Amino acid sequence: MFHVSGFMNNDVCIFCKIIKHEIPTDFIYEDERVVAFPDIKPSAPIHYLIVPKEHIQSIMYLKNNHQEIISKMIFTAKMLAEKLGLSGYKLIFNVGREGGQIIDHLHLHLLGGWDKKN
Ligand code: AMP
Numbered sequence: 326m327f328h329v330s331g332f333m334n335n336d337v338c339i340f341c342k343i344i345k346h347e348i349p350t351d352f353i354y355e356d357e358r359v360v361a362f363p364d365i366k367p368s369a370p371i372h373y374l375i376v377p378k379e380h381i382q383s384i385m386y387l388k389n390n391h392q393e394i395i396s397k398m399i400f401t402a403k404m405l406a407e408k409l410g411l412s413g414y415k416l417i418f419n420v421g422r423e424g425g426q427i428i429d430h431l432h433l434h435l436l437g438g439w440d441k442k443n
């Protein structure tokens with residue numbers, strides 16, 4: 326059982342279910358702290374989600390002891406971008422409903438793969 330930060334119980338959280346391998350996905354990366362898998366509705370030719378195994382609701386719910394996991398998420402995105410051969414990309418956190426967040430489990434969007442001339 327992972328620690329829960331935020332109102333949602335991780336038993337009903339779709340990303341917690343993916344992390345626990347209860348919902349199948351094509352993991353591109355997994356270690357003891359984070360996973361990465363493709364976005365089901367990609368907004369770019371390459372669109373992955375980097376997700377901490379700990380259920381944290383969003384950036385708004387971060388506590389001081391989460392500094393390491395945020396850093397880990399960003400370094401994971403950088404490592405994946407290098408592996409994927411991306412020469413440029415976007416990293417996005419949507420925060421809260423007003424910020425476009427629909428899944429209440431912290432995640433970092435890695436977007437790229439556009440035509441290099443654009
Ligand atoms: P956000 O708007 O930042 O909360 O983004 C949530 C993202 O999760 C959206 O881009 C969805 O397409 C994506 N998503 C929702 N359900 C799944 C799923 N089962 N597997 C992969 N991605 C998902």
Ligand code: ZN
Pocket residue numbers: 335338339340341342379380381429430
């Ligand atoms: Zn969760």
